[in-house]
Amino acid sequence: MKRRSKTGTPKVCLFCRIDLADVEAMLDAYDSGMCDITTANCVSRAVARQLCSECRIRLHRHSHTCADLEIRGQNVPISAELLEWLGTAETGSRVDPVEFVLEIPGPDVAESEALPRRVGRVRKKRGQSSASVA
Secondary structure (H helix, E strand, O other): OEEEOOOOOEEEEEEEEEOHHHHHHHHHHHHHOOOOHHHHOHHHHHHHHHHOOOOOOEEEEEEOOEEEEEEOOEEEEEOHHHHHHHHHHHOOOOOOOEEEEEEEEOOOOOOOOOOOOOOOOOOOOOOOOOOOOO
C-alpha cells in the first residue's frame, strides 16, 4: 500500500517479523564485541532483510521510550512498545516473536524492483500475548 507524506514523498507499509533466531543472532553479534549496535540489533536487521541485503538501517535511541530508524536518509519512529521489547531482548530475557508494520519512505525507481511485494498489518496468533507490536 502506497501513501504520500505531507511533503509528497511516497510512503510504503513494510511488514516485519522478528523470531527467536533473530534475537540469538543479535546477542551473538553483541557478544563478539566487534559490532555496531545501531545496525546489529534485531529490529534494524529485520527491516533491512525486508528491503535489500545492502541496506544499512540504523536505530537511533533518544530515550528508553523514544527511538527511530534511519531508512533512506529519513527517520522513521518506532513504537515505545517495540523499543521496550527490544530492550528486554537485548538483556537476554526470554521474549516472544514479534511482528510490526512500519510506514517508510517509498523506494527510488531503481530500488522498486528490490522491494518485497508483501504488505500487511500486525497479525496476532491465537494465544499470543500482547507482545505483538503495531
